[in-house]
């Protein structure tokens with residue numbers, strides 16, 4: 001069966017001043033496929049993911065989503081693309097559950113309360129549902145960040161080191177959740193330093209920072 005790629009990154013380059021970080025990176029991701037972006041510290045994995053989400057404007061190359069130029073402000077992209085980055089900002093005066101409630105409603109999730117409860121339970125943060133983000137442990141904050149992506153519909157997940165700060169059970173859960181998403185036809189692009197997660201989830205790897 002052939003299907004068109006959902007995401008296509010073509011000859012992407014990016015430089016910070018004179019420092020060239022990405023040098024003609026190309027890959028594509030079909031529905032139900034997962035690309036692991038790998039490479040040593042500081043080689044440009046987060047930069048690549050930030051270019052894909054529009055947080056960083058690439059110096060050159062193209063990114064298309066569903067055959068159209070990637071425009072992160074478009075309604076379709078905001079509906080279809082869920083992201084988890086390390087530096088996610090939470091609202092200081094919304095509880096854990098209220099964050100998920102807000103996102104689920106904004107994305108038209110049916111049965112919001114059930115969806116929020118289920119996501120809290122899956123992420124193991126149901127006992128922290130009434131806490132404010134500033135009171136969470138670093139692992140719980142990361143679980144909340146993951147929950148913001150999993151409480152809403154998605155066609156593409158962009159995840160920067162999603163395994164970080166998770167305990168062993170959390171990492172196992174994450175691998176299973178991502179595999180279930182792939183089964184449902186979701187596409188995944190993730191940067192990772194975890195061989196276990198890469199082995200469990202990736203259908204393809206893209207190495208950054210070393211010439212082929």
Ligand SMILES: Nc1ncnc2c1ncn2[C@@H]1O[C@H](COP(=O)(O)OP(=O)(O)OP(=O)(O)O)[C@@H](O)[C@H]1O
Pocket residue numbers: 016021039040041042043044045046047048
């Ligand atoms: N805003 C910025 N201005 C200047 N240089 C930057 C900026 N952001 C990142 N860099 C540099 O770009 C390079 C790539 O950084 P990036 O965060 O993409 O690496 P990474 O592969 O994700 O690293 P890690 O595995 O440590 O998370 C690094 O040398 C970094 O210092």
